[in-house]
Amino acid sequence: MSAPNRIDSHAPARLGGAWWMVAVLFGLYVLSWIDRLIVSMLVTPIKAHLLLSDVQISMITSTSFAIFYAIFGLPLGWAADRFSRRWIIFGGVVVWGLATTACGFAQSYEALLIGRIFVGIGEAALLPAAYSLIADAFPPHLLTRATSTFQTAGKVGSATAFALGGVTIAFAAAHSGIHIPFHGPAQPWQLVMMMVGVPGILLALLLFTFPDPGRRRTPGASADGEQKGLIKAFVHQNWKLLTLMLVGTSALAMCGYSMTNWVPAYIERHFGWKPVQYGFALSLMNIVSAVSLVVNGWIVDRLFAGGMKDAHLRFYGWLILGFLPVIAYMFFATNPYVFLACYCMAQFITVPFMVYVSSVMGLIAPATIRSRMLASFLFVFTILGQGAGPAIVAALTQYVFRDEGALGRSLAVVVTASSILALLSFRMALRYLAPAIASRKDV
DSSP: OOOTTOOOTTOHHHHHHHHHHHHHHHHHHHHHHHHHHGGGGGHHHHHHHHTOOHHHHHIIIIIHHHHHHHHHHHHHHHHHTTSOHHHHHHHHHHHHHHHHHHHTTOOSHHHHHHHHHHHHHHHTTHHHHHHHHHHHHSOHHHHHHHHHHHHHHHHHHHHHHHHHHHHHHHHHHHTTTOEETTTEEOOHHHHHHHHHHSHHHHHGGGGGGSOOOOOOOOTTOOSHHHHHHHHHHHHHHHHHHHHHHHHHHHHHHHHHHHHHHHHHHHHHHHHOOOHHHHHHHHHHHHHHHHHHHHHHHHHHHHHHHTTOTTHHHHHHHHHHHHHHHHHHHHTTOSSHHHHHHHHHHHHHHHSTHHHHHHHHHHHHSOHHHHHHHHHHHHHHHIIIIIIIHHHHHHHIIIIISOOGGGHHHHHHHHHHHHHHHHHHHHHHHHHHHHHHHHTOTTO
16 A cells, blocks of 8 residues: 555656655755865865864865764664654754854864764765655656756756855955954855855755655564564675675765865866866866766666666666776876866766665665665765775875875875776676566565
8 A cells, every 4th residue: 555645656746746856855965065065175275274284184074074974874864764854854954054154163173173073964864864755756667867866966066066166265265354253354265164054954944845755665564673674684685785786886985075075176286276267167077977967867767667677787887887997097187178078077987876876775675774774875885985085095195105296196096996896896786686676576
């Protein structure tokens, strides 16, 4: 029997409501990326003002955020399986918006670090609950399209952060020293943090403009003990597939987050460009990769509907293999425009991993444990990808190459090795994916 308010794929009005839900979640995801990414464009002024090293910068831009994002994602994923997903997301948006604003009031490394920790805690509420809502709102043949549309918000958010970031930084620099209540004279980077933190709180109210789609329940799995047994049985049955997917997605997360956090600084150091120069270019690259994400989702849905049950990982493997030469060459390019073109193509493989994970999980995992399984994936690849990836780049630059100008070499090592590991993992996982999907009678 269908859950109450569940959106029927044969009811156009209800499916329209599902797409409006995706639009609202899309907007919130855009703002989350702006709040988390804007600091990567402020590396140079923050380093100069607070006298920080590259390793300390990596703690602020990625590692501290990632650790708490991952840790709090687990209980928030559990909560999303039990309580109102809209209220969970709303609370998270309020926390990360206030925390981003508070970063602008930081006068020390420790204060900025604490602010970034709370940004991570707040943003941990979004993805498990959002992907759970989408999986319950759409039929299987539209699931990858819906999740890929939602996931493009990450690139739109990146594009917005880069496009507006350069302008905002220039505006803040022109108003350097302006007196802020309870703060005093503000540095340009502090003004930027204050300006980007508040809008999400207002946008979060749109969460209450669409109906909850309900949950696709597995009969007899409502009690806590039964759900724990369901998780144990699911993991035991699919542990090889899940392990290989974790390795592959963690490697791609390491690749993608390393570039997201360090490419702006690399462009400044290697090519001498300032944020107002490279902001629009990076914005355009992100928009192109966002469009590719929607196209890829459409292709995977067509392949899946045509009978290719392992289409999600098989097609992803094709992408990685096709763009691997570009990734290997990227940080050795001497022309900034060639580098930007390579960076754009590299994002074709680093952006979609959460789309494929969430789509696969929506096809193989029972609905009552789906948010917790997604939260577990988020925990692992956030710790390894966002937490460790940028930190390894910083450590290679500072302790191995001992030269800030060698940032490109550090990025080349991490990005190329991670891409190869992801390709091998996904190819090995193919033998397990189709049988796992076939075992679900409702797919």
